[in-house]
Amino acid sequence: MSATVARTIKKFSEPRRNAIRGAVADARRTMPGTTLLNAVRANSSETDMAAAAVILESPAGLRKRRVEGLLQSDIALAHALHALPANLEAAYACGFLNSWKHDSIRAFETIAILSQMTEVPRADAIGALLRTAQKWGASNYLALKIAYVKEFLELADAERLVLSEIDELLGHAKSPTIQYSALENLKTRLSIFSVARRHTNILLDHIDGDFRRYHSLNNVVATPFSTEDCAGFLLRAVETSLIDAARCLWIVVNLRSRFPDVYRAIERNLDPEILGHLLRLQRGIANSPVPDVLAGTAPLANPDEGAVDELPGEERSLSLYRRSIAFLEFPQLCSYRNDLDRVIGHRLVAPLLPDISRWHADGFSNIATLKQADGVFELAQHGQDKVQVDTFYRTYLFLRLIQDAANLSQLSSEEVQYICDNTMRLETLLLERELKTMHLNASDEARAIISVLALALYRSKSSDPDIDFDFRANLEDYIIRNFGGSIPDFIDHLAPKSPDVANYIASSLDEVTLQKMYQIIDSPLAAESARRDILTSVGIHLNKIEYIIEAEAIETRAKVAKLKDYFDASRMFVDSVAMNKWLSSNPSAYTEQYKELLPKLTARLAASQNVVTASGKEATIDIVQITSTDEYLVERIATEAFREFCVNNEFGIESYLGRRIRHNTLQGVMTNSVDAVLRRPEHHPVIAGTPFGAALRSWEHSYKVFIERMRRDFLQFRSEAKPQALFDARIDPADQVTRRNLNQLVQTLRRSGPEMLDELIISFCWRQIAPQLEFASRQIRVKMTQDVTQHLDHILQRFNGPEEIKIKSALEDAVASVFTQVASWFQVPQTGFVPASIPEICNIIDIEYGRTAAPTIVSGKPLLTKYYGISVHRLYDCLAVLLQNAFKHGKAGTDVTVHMSSSPIEETNLHVLEVAVRSVLPASGGEKCIARVSEALTSSETGRDMVTEGYSGIKKVKFITRLNEGKSTVSFDLLDDAIELRFRLKTEVAGGENDD
Numbered sequence: 001m002s003a004t005v006a007r008t009i010k011k012f013s014e015p016r017r018n019a020i021r022g023a024v025a026d027a028r029r030t031m032p033g034t035t036l037l038n039a040v041r042a043n044s045s046e047t048d049m050a051a052a053a054v055i056l057e058s059p060a061g062l063r064k065r066r067v068e069g070l071l072q073s074d075i076a077l078a079h080a081l082h083a084l085p086a087n088l089e090a091a092y093a094c095g096f097l098n099s100w101k102h103d104s105i106r107a108f109e110t111i112a113i114l115s116q117m118t119e120v121p122r123a124d125a126i127g128a129l130l131r132t133a134q135k136w137g138a139s140n141y142l143a144l145k146i147a148y149v150k151e152f153l154e155l156a157d158a159e160r161l162v163l164s165e166i167d168e169l170l171g172h173a174k175s176p177t178i179q180y181s182a183l184e185n186l187k188t189r190l191s192i193f194s195v196a197r198r199h200t201n202i203l204l205d206h207i208d209g210d211f212r213r214y215h216s217l218n219n220v221v222a223t224p225f226s227t228e229d230c231a232g233f234l235l236r237a238v239e240t241s242l243i244d245a246a247r248c249l250w251i252v253v254n255l256r257s258r259f260p261d262v263y264r265a266i267e268r269n270l271d272p273e274i275l276g277h278l279l280r281l282q283r284g285i286a287n288s289p290v291p292d293v294l295a296g297t298a299p300l301a302n303p304d305e306g307a308v309d310e311l312p313g314e315e316r317s318l319s320l321y322r323r324s325i326a327f328l329e330f331p332q333l334c335s336y337r338n339d340l341d342r343v344i345g346h347r348l349v350a351p352l353l354p355d356i357s358r359w360h361a362d363g364f365s366n367i368a369t370l371k372q373a374d375g376v377f378e379l380a381q382h383g384q385d386k387v388q389v390d391t392f393y394r395t396y397l398f399l400r401l402i403q404d405a406a407n408l409s410q411l412s413s414e415e416v417q418y419i420c421d422n423t424m425r426l427e428t429l430l431l432e433r434e435l436k437t438m439h440l441n442a443s444d445e446a447r448a449i450i451s452v453l454a455l456a457l458y459r460s461k462s463s464d465p466d467i468d469f470d471f472r473a474n475l476e477d478y479i480i481r482n483f484g485g486s487i488p489d490f491i492d493h494l495a496p497k498s499p500d501v502a503n504y505i506a507s508s509l510d511e512v513t514l515q516k517m518y519q520i521i522d523s524p525l526a527a528e529s530a531r532r533d534i535l536t537s538v539g540i541h542l543n544k545i546e547y548i549i550e551a552e553a554i555e556t557r558a559k560v561a562k563l564k565d566y567f568d569a570s571r572m573f574v575d576s577v578a579m580n581k582w583l584s585s586n587p588s589a590y591t592e593q594y595k596e597l598l599p600k601l602t603a604r605l606a607a608s609q610n611v612v613t614a615s616g617k618e619a620t621i622d623i624v625q626i627t628s629t630d631e632y633l634v635e636r637i638a639t640e641a642f643r644e645f646c647v648n649n650e651f652g653i654e655s656y657l658g659r660r661i662r663h664n665t666l667q668g669v670m671t672n673s674v675d676a677v678l679r680r681p682e683h684h685p686v687i688a689g690t691p692f693g694a695a696l697r698s699w700e701h702s703y704k705v706f707i708e709r710m711r712r713d714f715l716q717f718r719s720e721a722k723p724q725a726l727f728d729a730r731i732d733p734a735d736q737v738t739r740r741n742l743n744q745l746v747q748t749l750r751r752s753g754p755e756m757l758d759e760l761i762i763s764f765c766w767r768q769i770a771p772q773l774e775f776a777s778r779q780i781r782v783k784m785t786q787d788v789t790q791h792l793d794h795i796l797q798r799f800n801g802p803e804e805i806k807i808k809s810a811l812e813d814a815v816a817s818v819f820t821q822v823a824s825w826f827q828v829p830q831t832g833f834v835p836a837s838i839p840e841i842c843n844i845i846d847i848e849y850g851r852t853a854a855p856t857i858v859s860g861k862p863l864l865t866k867y868y869g870i871s872v873h874r875l876y877d878c879l880a881v882l883l884q885n886a887f888k889h890g891k892a893g894t895d896v897t898v899h900m901s902s903s904p905i906e907e908t909n910l911h912v913l914e915v916a917v918r919s920v921l922p923a924s925g926g927e928k929c930i931a932r933v934s935e936a937l938t939s940s941e942t943g944r945d946m947v948t949e950g951y952s953g954i955k956k957v958k959f960i961t962r963l964n965e966g967k968s969t970v971s972f973d974l975l976d977d978a979i980e981l982r983f984r985l986k987t988e989v990a991g992g993e994n995d996d
Contacts, residue, residue, distance in 0.1 A: 002060040011051040016043060020055065027062040034080040037063075041081065046091035049084070050269050053095025057238070067103050067242035070137035073175035077215045078206075079239045086230035087265035090252070093234045093245050094269035100242055105277050107246040110136070112281040114145055115329045118291040122153060126162045130169075138170045138178060139241040140215070147182035148326040152293075176632060178215070184589035185219050185325055188314045192322060193425045194586045196220045196348040202643060204352060205719045211352045212236045221345035222325040223251060223338040226360045230262045246278075247329070253282050254334040286331045290379065293323040293333070315424075317377040317393035336382050343399050347429045356431065364400035365407065371418060395423040408437045420501050427504065451475040476519045485520045488533045495541035506538045506547055510578075510650070528554060550581065552956075556873045556880075578651035579765075580870060583641060583758040590636040594754065634746045637757075638764055639731045645765040646729035647717055653727065653769065657715050666715070669821055670707050673814040674700070677807065686803045692796075696807075699795045706788060714779075726776040731768065741767050748908035755964050756910070756986055759870050763909075763988065773826045781823035788815050835866040835990035838900050838915070841876050845883050856883060860900035865911065871987035874964060875913075878957045882917040882981050885954070889929050890919035905986070913987045918980040930979065933972050957983055 009020050023040045026032075032040075040056055043049045057065050066074075083089060097104040110132055117125035126149065132142055149155070150163065166172075172179060184195045199216045211217045212232030224233040230252065237248035249266060256263035267275065294316055314322075321340050324333040342361040350356060366385070375388025389397065398419055402408050411419070416438065420426065451474045483489040487509070495502040514527040521527045532554045539547030583591075647654040678687065678696065687693035716725040731738055745764045749757060789812050796808050842856045867875060879898070886896045897918045902911045921929060936954035958968040961983050969984040 004058055004060040005055055005062070008051050008054045008058075011054075012043075012048050013045060016048055020052075024055070024062065032056070032062050038082050041084065041092065043084070043088065046087060046265055046269055049088045049091040050095030050098065053092045053238075054099045057096040058099030061099070067100055068136055070139065070241055071171035071175065072138040072143075072178045073171055075138055075140070075178055075215070075240055077177060079213050079236070080208075081213075081235060081239065083210050083212070083231040083235045086227050086234070086259070086262045089231040089234040089238075090249075090262050090265035091269040093238050093249060094266060094271075096238050096245055097242070097249070097274055098269075098271045101271055101274060103242060104246060104271075104274050107136070107243045108250070108274075108278050108281050110243065111141070111247055111250060111329050112285060115285050115291075115327065116288070117145065117149075118293070118295075119289070122155065122159060125149065126155075126159050130162055130166055133166045133169045136241070136243050139243045140178060140182070140219070140237075141241075141243050141247045142170075143179045143182040144186075144326040147179060147186050148293075148323065151183065151186050151188075152295075152323070173632070177636075180589040180593065180636075181216050181219050182326075183593070185222070186322055187589060187592060188319070189592055190587060190589060192220070192318075193348070193428050195588075197428065198586065198588065198640065200349060200351045201647075202640075205721065207352050211349050215240070217349060217352070219325070221341050221349055222328065223255065223334065223341045223345075224259070225338075225342040225346045227259055227261060230259055250278065250282060251328050251334055253278060254328070254331045255338055258338065282329075282331075285329050288330075290330050290332050291327055293327060294319055315377070315390040315392040317390050317396070320377075320379060321392070332379060336379060339382070340396055343396055344429065347399065347431075350431065359403040361400055361403065363404055364397050365404075366397075367401075367415065370394055370397055370401070371415070374422075391422060391424050394419075395425070395429070398423055399429060402434055405434075405437055408434060411438070417501070420504070427508075451478075472513070472517060476517050480519060487520065487530050488537050491534060491537045491541070495538060502538045502541060506534060509534055512650075549959075552877070553873060556876050579645060579648070579762055580758050582644065582648065582651065583761060588637065588640055590633050590640070591757070594630070594633040594637060594757070630750070631742070631746050634749065635731075635733055635742055638742060638745060638761060638768075641761045642731050642765050642768055643729045645762070645769070646727065654717055666711055666822065667707060670710075670818045671704070673818050674703065674811060677810045677814050683803075683807050686801075686807060692799045692801075692804050692807075695795050695799065699792055702791060702795075703788060706784075710784070714784075715776075726779060727772055737771060738768065744908075748905075748910060751905045751908055751910070755966055756988075759988060763869065777823040777826040780819055780826070785816055785819040788819070835868045836872045836875075837864055837866050838875070838879075838898065839863060841872070841879055842883070842898055844876070845880050848880075849884065849887055851887065854895070857895055857897045858900070859897065860902075862902060863900070865902055866990040867911075867913070867987045868990040869988040871985070874960050874985060875915075875987065877960055878983055878985070879915065879917070881953060881957050882983075885981070886917055886919035889922065891922045894920040902987075904989075909989050911987050911989050912984065914982065914984045916980050916982040918975070918978050920978050926977075930974065933979065933981065937968075937970060937972065954981070961985060 005024060009017055009024070012020055019042075020040060023032075023036050026036055037056060040052050040062075041049070043052055055061055056063050059065070084092075097107075114128055114132060117128060120128075129142070129145060129149065132145075136142065146163065146166065155163070167179075170179075184190050185192065199214070199220060203211070203214055203217060207213060207217075210232045211221075212229070213236065215236070218233070218236045221229075224230040234245075234248055234252075237244040249270070252259055252262055252266060270278070320333075321337060321344070324337040328334045328337060339361065342359070346356070346360070369385070369387065369389065372389060374390050374394075377388055377390045377393050381387040387393070451472070479485060479487060479490045483493065491502060491505060494505070509531070511524075511527045511531045514521050514530050515524055521530055532551045535547045535551035535554070538544070539551065644652060646652050649655055677683070678700070687696060713722060713724045714726050716722045716727065718725040718728045718730075733739065733742065741764055744767075745760060748760055792808065792811060792815070796804070799805075799808070838860075839858045842858050846852055846855045883896060883898075890896060899916045899918070900913065902913045904911050933954065937958070939955070954970060958970050961967075961969040964985050970981065971983075972979060972981045974980075
């Protein structure tokens with residue numbers, strides 16, 4: 001026992017000393033685990049907590065803590081300690097800093113220095129980051145500063161090299177999660193709402209009452225929203241690094257008027273010299289200019305005027321909310337962030353919290369401010385009566401307004417409509433009880449709007465699509481009464497005056513929801529048609545090309561599906577089209593970084609050269625480092641995507657299992673055959689009123705208990721609460737099959753480029769789930785069948801009459817049959833995609849355009865290759881456009897030919913496919929045809945004209961190939977009296993298909 005630990009034990013209150021001595025003795029035999037740490041921390045006084053910090057966290061403490069030179073891998077992404085009341089956690093943080101007094105003072109000085117990084121030349125700022133990394137190593141604080149610099153500053157090559165040196169010092173290549181967590185909270189392209197939803201979904205079953213145990217969630221809500229929340233906030237910082245603990249005390253000092261009890265605990269327990277340094281530096285920062293973190297951020301432009309591939313804009317108040325996380329040492333930015341965390345942040349993690357009984361933000365009552373037009377928000381206006389609001393800030397004010405439930409009931413229909421149109425992500429931020437209150441008090445039209453919001457909320461939060469019945473029924477009644485049951489008419493009425501509500505309609509009325517609107521939709525085909533009409537109407541009204549594209553995709557899916565049934569109801573099903581859309585709409589920080597890295601990979605390797613770093617050392621761009629980063633990013637992308645593939649409420653395997661279970665398919669399948677045996681008339685005399693019948697009833701009861709166990713325990717995804725589940729949404733990178741699948745994905749992506757990422761991820765997910773499906777099928781078909789039949793044998797073993805044996809045999813056959821049927825659900829499934837060759841696709845198009853008598857002539861190699869996945873849809877779309885063009889404008893009575901050339905990309909299941917469509921020019925008007933084609937190829941294929949002129953024609957082919965290849969690959973040539981239009985795509989080939 002060290003002298004420090006021995007002395008510190010005497011500082012504990014007398015009742016605690018023996019327990020601490022016992023814990024210290026245990027720690028001498030082995031490294032202290034969570035149980036021992038929680039035992040040492042289980043104190044009820046601040047003095048004891050400060051002493052516990054010395055015992056555990058000091059230089060001579062039991063945890064053998066280091067505070068300098070940390071690697072990112074040294075920072076645990078989660079901890080298992082129990083957070084105690086906030087004043088005790090403040091005392092513990094103070095005890096930690098007190099035990100490293102000199103380093104703590106240096107940490108506060110470092111924070112003060114880096115606070116000025118936006119006010120000094122870039123080279124000086126990056127040099128300060130390098131020195132911080134050299135001194136302290138990794139921390140969440142440093143990761144946020146680095147992410148801000150990488151994302152928002154224009155850097156010279158030499159400055160990027162310094163950042164690369166910092167990354168190497170921190171071990172970023174081997175453990176990059178800390179920086180990616182910082183990046184996803186700052187990066188404009190990543191929706192903070194999607195980031196929060198992803199982490200809350202993943203960690204829902206693991207937080208154990210304290211979401212701040214997890215690093216990723218702690219960053220989502222960057223400041224504490226209540227005194228109680230200060231506890232987990234401080235503990236998470238202590239568990240991260242000393243400089244993070246110092247930063248969190250600084251934040252509490254900035255917010256001391258809001259958390260006076262916590263601040264007073266800091267005053268009581270922090271070493272006076274350290275506290276003096278902190279307060280002096282904090283006052284200095286408070287009196288210095290606030291950094292302009294919005295530099296270069298203009299107000300949002302009219303989205304109608306931009307191309308679809310422009311970077312998405314972000315409201316100034318939202319950008320300030322997100323970027324302030326890197327500068328919380330400034331009281332003004334800290335107060336702003338905390339004001340919004342108390343409202344927005346609290347709601348982002350609401351799914352992880354017990355039912356929220358009270359809010360911690362001040363109320364708001366000025367409806368007029370909510371109804372004013374959008375302006376240019378400035379930090380100085382925050383909290384003022386005459387603030388110029390934007391959409392995000394109006395959302396914040398509205399959520400403060402409805403903290404008082406009475407305000408909800410007083411909103412007029414016009415106000416509800418205006419608020420829904422001029423706020424954002426209410427389906428994510430509103431609580432169910434708030435929607436119900438709004439729904440109850442609203443007029444008919446407003447109630448319809450609120451029903452749409454409620455559908456969007458339930459669709460995103462619940463795996464049970466029946467939970468939204470009341471809202472669905474109300475919306476149906478409203479549409480029937482006012483629009484004759486026509487959903488497009490309802491949208492045409494609503495969209496011009498409520499465009500954002502139209503957005504909610506497009507997101508909430510998917511095909512599954514539409515099929516449950518029984519009064520309006522009478523078949524799956526009608527749901528498909530209604531969904532297409534909804535997307536087309538909303539796309540036209542809002543000038544949004546993405547809705548038009550999705551509507552076209554539904555049409556294409558239906559036409560391609562003529563080759564084969566789209567949905568095989570007897571097998572496992574995941575809607576791959578919906579998943580592809582989800583992946584593109586919800587990119588993670590890993591996805592964005594990978595898409596930025598991959599195009600540079602080859603160029604970087606080719607241009608690798610010796611350079612001198614800021615420290616004067618010679619360095620080479622390391623091929624191994626680049627490829628390891630590449631592999632890590634793909635692993636993280638695949639891990640997150642596979643989880644959604646398994647458990648996403650809208651398209652995942654769990655939703656399929658839920659439908660099977662919820663709609664009693666499982667119960668019916670497993671009992672109908674058994675019941676049929678027991679109810680046969682010839683068996684009645686043997687069963688009724690006999691000991692044999694009593695034994696059968698006993699077995700039947702146990703059989704139904706087993707079915708319930710299958711439903712509840714086995715046909716689920718594994719979690720702490722369901723350890724016997726047959727399926728697992730997690731990926732184990734060390735598993736041999738997983739490693740092989742990941743390596744194949746990495747190699748394929750390196751050769752195909754980032755445009756194919758989403759499609760290849762879906763293919764990876766199917767390969768990854770296949771062994772689980774085979775295992776589940778085998779367990780059901782073999783082991784579970786044996787268990788049930790053996791139990792039947794055991795119960796009926798004393799009954800050996802011929803009729804009794806006959807019934808027992810019939811039951812065994814019935815059991816074997818039903819278990820085989822249930823096992824068949826878990827075959828390697830249909831995926832929602834249909835494999836097809838070029839001749840087959842051309843044949844569909846010939847039939848559609850009435851050209852069966854003069855079919856398209858297809859040539860080239862290899863003709864019989866079947867393409868797969870989204871590739872089939874893209875090929876159909878491109879060929880349909882070019883063939884229709886040839887049929888319509890070519891010379892009557894002449895052949896139309898398609899020539900294809902498909903070459904495999906080595907070590908992948910991808911081909912580069914080149915297709916040429918040739919037709920004879922008409923005898924008159926040929927010049928007009930050529931001019932029209934030339935104009936289409938030279939004009940933009942994106943932007944508003946794609947909506948107003950229609951998502952069709954050659955521009956459509958340009959758009960599709962640009963999505964696939966990164967740029968349009970459409971071109972044309974004149975060949976005597978013929979014109980040939982060509983395009984090139986990377987395509988996914990169906991398994992085993994290569995040459996004919």
